[in-house]
Amino acid sequence: MNIGWYLAVSTIIFAIGAAGVLTKRNALVILLCLELMLNAANLALVAFSRMWGNGDGQIFAIIVMVVAACEVTVGLGLIVAIHRRGLAVDADELSELHG
Secondary structure, rough: OOOOHHHHHHHHHHHHHHHHHHHHHHHHHHHHHEEEEEEEHHHHHHHHHHHHHHHHHHHHHHHHHHHHHHHHHHHEEEEEHHOOOOOEHHHHHHOOOOO
């Protein structure tokens, strides 16, 4: 299979994630769209790694997955804590710092 197809799918997935980050207001949906963007980047890394015949891109993709898992853990913890305090999980309302 040609690498162009992998990169086209990766670009489409990244664009969907970027559109979600820019248009959605719910913090959970924004977090999911960020993960979608990271997975699109991982697909491109693995495609380039396969094209060049070395495993560097695959190793870097695994590292990105580990960092993304940590990001989701912290992000979901914050969202659950905010929701338990009775506050809205709206990104516009969360942008203001409260003491």
